[in-house]
Amino acid sequence: MRANGLAGQIVGHAKSAETRATALELGLCDHVYATAAEAVAGADLVVLAVPVGAMAAIAEEIGPHLAPGCTVTDVGSVKQAVIAAVAPYIPEGVQFIPGHPMAGTEYSGPRSGFATLFQNRWWLLTPAPEVDPAALARLQLLLTGMGAKVNLMDPPHHDQVLAVVSHTPHLIAYTMVGVADHLAQVSNSEVIEYSASGFRDFTRIAASDPTMWRDVFLTNKDAVLDILGRFAEELFVLQRAIRMGDGDHLHDYFTRTRAIRRGIIEAGQDTSAPDFGRSPASKPAGAA
Numbered sequence: 001m002r003a004n005g006l007a008g009q010i011v012g013h014a015k016s017a018e019t020r021a022t023a024l025e026l027g028l029c030d031h032v033y034a035t036a037a038e039a040v041a042g043a044d045l046v047v048l049a050v051p052v053g054a055m056a057a058i059a060e061e062i063g064p065h066l067a068p069g070c071t072v073t074d075v076g077s078v079k080q081a082v083i084a085a086v087a088p089y090i091p092e093g094v095q096f097i098p099g100h101p102m103a104g105t106e107y108s109g110p111r112s113g114f115a116t117l118f119q120n121r122w123w124l125l126t127p128a129p130e131v132d133p134a135a136l137a138r139l140q141l142l143l144t145g146m147g148a149k150v151n152l153m154d155p156p157h158h159d160q161v162l163a164v165v166s167h168t169p170h171l172i173a174y175t176m177v178g179v180a181d182h183l184a185q186v187s188n189s190e191v192i193e194y195s196a197s198g199f200r201d202f203t204r205i206a207a208s209d210p211t212m213w214r215d216v217f218l219t220n221k222d223a224v225l226d227i228l229g230r231f232a233e234e235l236f237v238l239q240r241a242i243r244m245g246d247g248d249h250l251h252d253y254f255t256r257t258r259a260i261r262r263g264i265i266e267a268g269q270d271t272s273a274p275d276f277g278r279s280p281a282s283k284p285a286g287a288a
């Protein structure tokens, strides 16, 4: 917002004096406040960026101090639980538009932000049908102004999709790093020294903030348990194929999963994937 000149004045609140001082030092905020109630007074837009389990307490604190005409949004990784936690505290005349940027890193705190974080990344919004269209349009303009691509979703669908593409994969990464840690014959230094890129990615993900991820799993419980159950079933089938030496099964399975990955790349949805000269822009002029 700061880099693209999208806000007149940016004020912030964080519990710790150190975080508030860092936010000022980095120029992220024009003013910082020790309480959330003071920070939201007179604001046009309030962005809640705390762990999902802390959303209710923050919403309860700020509710009475929100100005009429204000829009409240959030960036929580789970949507149904945040809506249940926040909506009861939103007063008449204030719009609540839940949101989730599909962008982040394993790092936390004000020093971990960077101006291009949302560039070309999805930012999902899950507004109630009765939301004021003008407030929604204004928020969309702000998010696209930061380079994000905006999509609207209903909250249960959001939580189901995220359980598949983000939450359960994080749990698998945590588990795999835990497995490596518990193997007495394999030292932690060997894990770090010899880890191929797949496992290296697992260790990066497993270094994410424990409070944030605890809250994600506690609040998106049903969807994650559903996907985890399906994952365990598939894993047992593969485990049996390995035990029985069923190479055809393994080969067919891996062929199908490779087709899914290639489909994602061909649809242009993975900007991290190497192009290998496939995209039209990389073809020489006049090429078919």
Ligand SMILES: NC(=O)C1=CN([C@@H]2O[C@H](COP(=O)(O)OP(=O)(O)OC[C@H]3O[C@@H](n4cnc5c(N)ncnc54)[C@H](O)[C@@H]3O)[C@@H](O)[C@H]2O)C=CC1
Residues within 6 Å of the ligand: 014, 015, 016, 019, 049, 050, 051, 052, 054, 057, 058, 075, 076, 077, 078, 100, 101, 102, 103, 104, 105, 106, 107, 108, 109, 110, 209, 212
């Ligand atoms: N880190 C990531 O990659 C992404 C995070 N999110 C979501 O964004 C939200 C914030 O995450 P981050 O910015 O990564 O975390 P962060 O750790 O950088 O910031 C969270 C802030 O919340 C404060 N906080 C924690 N408990 C609190 C409480 N009870 N009352 C008041 N303040 C409290 C912390 O002191 C900290 O200043 C979470 O809901 C997370 O699910 C969404 C997309 C990506």
Ligand SMILES: O=C(O)C(=O)Cc1ccc(O)cc1
Residues within 6 Å of the ligand: 076, 077, 101, 102, 103, 104, 105, 106, 166, 205
């Ligand atoms: O660091 C990564 O790989 C992430 O997956 C970041 C992330 C974490 C949580 C979200 O809700 C969205 C994005």
